[in-house]
Amino acid sequence: MNAPQANAAAARMTYREACKQALRQALSADPRVFLMGEDIGRYGGCYAVTKGLLEEFGEERIRDTPLSESAFVGAGVGAAMAGMRPIVEIMTVNFSLLALDQIVNNAVTIPHMSGGQFAIPLVIRMATGGGRRVAAQHSRSLEGWYAHIPGLRVLTPATIEDARFMLIGALADPNPVIIFEHVMLYNMEGDLAPDVTAVNIERAKVRRAGKDVSLITYGGSLFKALQAADSLASEGINAEVVDLRVLRPLDTKTILESVARTRRCVIIDEGWRSGSISAEIGMRIAEEAFFELDAPLRRVCARETPIPYAAHLEDACLPQPEAIVVAARELVKPS
Amino acid sequence: MRQTRFLHLYDGEEAVSVGVMEALTQDDAVIATYREHGQALARGVDMKCLMAEMMGKLNGCCRGRGGSMHFFDRARRFYGGNAIVGGGLPLALGVALADKMQGRSAVTACFFGEGAVDEGEFHETLNLAKLWRLPILFVCENNLYSMGMAVERAEADVDFVHKASSYKVAGEKVDGMDVVAVESAAKNAVDRIRGESDPYFLECRTYRFRAHSMFDAQLYRTKEEVEAWRKKGPIERFQTWLEANRLIKPEELSGIEKATDAEIAEAVAFAEAGPLEPVSELERFVTMAEVPA
Numbered sequence: 001m002n003a004p005q006a007n008a009a010a011a012r013m014t015y016r017e018a019c020k021q022a023l024r025q026a027l028s029a030d031p032r033v034f035l036m037g038e039d040i041g042r043y044g045g046c047y048a049v050t051k052g053l054l055e056e057f058g059e060e061r062i063r064d065t066p067l068s069e070s071a072f073v074g075a076g077v078g079a080a081m082a083g084m085r086p087i088v089e090i091m092t093v094n095f096s097l098l099a100l101d102q103i104v105n106n107a108v109t110i111p112h113m114s115g116g117q118f119a120i121p122l123v124i125r126m127a128t129g130g131g132r133r134v135a136a137q138h139s140r141s142l143e144g145w146y147a148h149i150p151g152l153r154v155l156t157p158a159t160i161e162d163a164r165f166m167l168i169g170a171l172a173d174p175n176p177v178i179i180f181e182h183v184m185l186y187n188m189e190g191d192l193a194p195d196v197t198a199v200n201i202e203r204a205k206v207r208r209a210g211k212d213v214s215l216i217t218y219g220g221s222l223f224k225a226l227q228a229a230d231s232l233a234s235e236g237i238n239a240e241v242v243d244l245r246v247l248r249p250l251d252t253k254t255i256l257e258s259v260a261r262t263r264r265c266v267i268i269d270e271g272w273r274s275g276s277i278s279a280e281i282g283m284r285i286a287e288e289a290f291f292e293l294d295a296p297l298r299r300v301c302a303r304e305t306p307i308p309y310a311a312h313l314e315d316a317c318l319p320q321p322e323a324i325v326v327a328a329r330e331l332v333k334p335s
Numbered sequence: 336m337r338q339t340r341f342l343h344l345y346d347g348e349e350a351v352s353v354g355v356m357e358a359l360t361q362d363d364a365v366i367a368t369y370r371e372h373g374q375a376l377a378r379g380v381d382m383k384c385l386m387a388e389m390m391g392k393l394n395g396c397c398r399g400r401g402g403s404m405h406f407f408d409r410a411r412r413f414y415g416g417n418a419i420v421g422g423g424l425p426l427a428l429g430v431a432l433a434d435k436m437q438g439r440s441a442v443t444a445c446f447f448g449e450g451a452v453d454e455g456e457f458h459e460t461l462n463l464a465k466l467w468r469l470p471i472l473f474v475c476e477n478n479l480y481s482m483g484m485a486v487e488r489a490e491a492d493v494d495f496v497h498k499a500s501s502y503k504v505a506g507e508k509v510d511g512m513d514v515v516a517v518e519s520a521a522k523n524a525v526d527r528i529r530g531e532s533d534p535y536f537l538e539c540r541t542y543r544f545r546a547h548s549m550f551d552a553q554l555y556r557t558k559e560e561v562e563a564w565r566k567k568g569p570i571e572r573f574q575t576w577l578e579a580n581r582l583i584k585p586e587e588l589s590g591i592e593k594a595t596d597a598e599i600a601e602a603v604a605f606a607e608a609g610p611l612e613p614v615s616e617l618e619r620f621v622t623m624a625e626v627p628a
Contacts, residue, residue, distance in 0.1 A: 078366075
């Protein structure tokens, strides 16, 4: 991405380190905060995000769990109801399907169903996405599924800054929040500006301004969209890149404002297109900005297959910068 | 306007809730099932609010949003009826863990039917409860049928105490039709849980006199079987026991019946007179503005 030039006070770190610093800050700031999840303690976290936190905060607050996703996610819901501020780590979104009942039937229904007697201030972190050559059951992108569900807030930090600070907003939210960390971002390095100490968890953000076409995306696909925007610039096409950041509640305003500027839009989503968040975004644009458009809406999504193991097949399955370039070019310069 | 809706009656199982709740203090917590009218009443939740909730009224305990399967009462630490079989078990882990981490000596009583033992949540939860030594009283209301599925047709091993013991959770069987036996067992269990911060398991063998829900034709059991169990009814049995031991006078009995009739009449009147929540409030509490104090 177009990271700002490093200055003397800027801290350079990985996305992984930003996630860890966020957790450390949360644990230090509030004794009600504790972590639960598989291999987050002694192992140090499947993606090493929690490495060192056990030594720093102890077993009571960094709780290794058995492979019981439903039980420990439900325990997070119960603990949130009884005064704690749990942060539950599910190793990957694929395994969150084993805890779906606790998230969908308990966490998001209880506030409404109890007539507002209980809030569920629970944060669930999970890794998501493909690209690591680990096949279908480790590579899903189900953020859009979760964004379907009223009562959840769904965050997709893509930058170092969002990885570092979204958690603070999530913990302050009295409602269940899911944070999706894209697996391909953990090793990404970037600079953290010294003057930023918080980010909002409400709004999408324009990561690159442009006037010819809007590339709307989130998570791991943000950097593919930015790369595509660089390519398009060399052809004289000035693409705007919108990072959704929050998939629920969706920041429709920022999307519509961008489309009103560029009058053309490509939505890039690592989820499948059928019944997806990309479909939702497209429909909102159709409902509210139809007459602003100079071209049909386009999408670049994952192919509708399980994510394959072989590298050439996985690459063909996932959205790639070249496909984004082709889609945007066709809208701006129809052949 | 009176609404009659989806309902799972508790008749026949009263001794289980009443006996267990007698063993709890107001600081203890309760996780209930979808058959929780009995559990809520025994916990001391106001009958008027329960009746209004069943009628879908604003003066119901959950403003008419939960209905018969989802009573909640924050003041009594009643963490809800749950309509997903086994869905409440993991919640018990969290409530008990929160109490333990915050230095409270509360016990969480977690009610579930024997059908929940078929679910993975039972096994995950018992394992974690023992592993983390959480103060949970697991109350298995074994009414012999999960809807229409007889227990011996669903379980390779119908010995639930044995199943609990495989997670090193101690437990015992108790006659769930005998409120005195249930109360006695629950009191011992709660003392033990509080003292040792360790879970305990009670299998309360009981029977549901009525259909599973109002849509059940009861093709899976005989009228004779139901009649035989009705003869062992917990209310009648307790009354007989009280009378035999000269613990109650006839006029006290008729006084209780009159007071109960009056309480029910008052609850019905309260519910019928209750307003409906305005539709404009439909989306309220989908997300909360703050965590209730």
